[in-house]
Amino acid sequence: MTHGDQRAAYERAVAGKSRLFAVWPGQWSSDLFEIDDLDEFAKALGVKHDEERTGLKDHVHEVEWTKDPYGDDNPRSQYLGIDVILACGCSINDLRTFAVQMKEQRGWVIATSGGWSKRGRPNGTTTYSLRARRRSLTD
Ligand SMILES: [Zn+2]
Known part of the structure; x- marks a missing residue:
């Protein structure tokens, strides 16, 4: 597993080489979410152009x-x-x-x-x- 470098992680995920997970840290345990909407993820990172947000x-x-x-x-x-x-x-x-x-x-x-x-x-x-x-x- 790797962390950090979100752009590289996104590219691997798009290529089907890996899946993306996000960890939501809690007080007693951390929840793990799989990111299934790569499009939204990429827009949020600015990796993919987002016409709606940027105008x-x-x-x-x-x-x-x-x-x-x-x-x-x-x-x-x-x-x-x-x-x-x-x-x-x-x-x-x-x-x-x-x-x-x-x-x-x-x-x-x-x-x-x-x-x-x-x-x-x-x-x-x-x-x-x-x-x-x-x-x-x-x-
Ligand atoms: Zn224009």
């Missing part, structure tokens, strides 16, 4: 971005505040997932620590204020 489709997003007009524009700062609109209709509920996707799709390095915000516009679009590494930003 993000697993596709190439249509991203429109501008420099945040109210942001701190110190050229010596590594990060730049940007306003992002997703013209493809996705919404960002999980910044970490969006950051991974944008790294893959455009090479952007989005700051996942620190603040970000979203605001709705009267025309129905949502603008997200994020910070991205200045030099990673491309058109």
